[in-house]
Amino acid sequence: MSSILNADLHCHSVVSDGTLTPEELAARAAANGVELWALTDHDEIGGQRRAAAAARAQGIKYLTGTEISVTFANETVHIVGLGFDPDDAAIGEGLYDTRGGRGRRAQEMAEGLARVGIHGAYDGALKFVGNPELISRTHFARFLVEQGHCRDTNEVFRKFLTEGKPGYVPHRWATLKDAVRWITGAKGLAVIAHPGRYKFTANEEYALFLEFKEHGGRAIEVVTGSHSPAEYVEYADKAMEFGFAASRGSDFHSPDESHCDLGKLPPLPGQLTPVWELLEDRIQ
Known part of the structure; x- marks a missing residue:
């Protein structure tokens, strides 16, 4: 599979905080030309069977997915898991505990x-x-x-x-080590979601990438709905620097709220290793 594959490996359904069902998302992905799709609900894998079945019905390939909230350097960071076994007990229990907060x-x-x-x-x-x-x-x-x-x-x-406003309440999520361990233990691959969104200093971001890699993380999102074209280039360079594969995903939540529709992002820069090349045996 090449880097120009129309893969959308980050979106959300009503099972977490999206407004469409897994079936509606699969239909929208297919209509927009998506060839490989993953549903990545926040801290939840309850929609995976429905999403996989809907993808099959629409004739598009599917990877299991989730987006896990972790705390790193007092910031909430999101780690996407792709291609894991949704029946794995450890990831199921870990996500259940995370949702409890x-x-x-x-x-x-x-x-x-x-x-x-x-x-x-x-x-x-x-x-x-x-x-x-x-x-x-x-x-x-x-x-x-x-x-x-x-x-x-x-x-x-x-x-x-947001921080300092009346309805803001911080929450301590899983650790980075926990999230990567749950994903890799279930035979999946861990990805740092939209790294350009975090308010890290250069040193903090370097520490995040280094620790993520040490725990077994393998990829970062390069082309994503909340990145600018300049950030596509910046994080393509970071992927090369750290030896990460690159992922692509719209982070689609709703037709009315999202920066980018399913399947409408530009392709990954050609010099990168697409994350789906590392997951070919996990694609359904």
């Missing part, structure tokens, strides 16, 4: 919003949740837009849900 955090977020006059936010956010174990800031943002507090979800995040 979201409910407690959500209650605290609602309390913070109530203190500034926004009441009923927890129950309101639940209306937008497909999986109550995965209630997140995105669901609160959709509720605040519905109630007219902000024009769109981006405004909600800026005013209410």
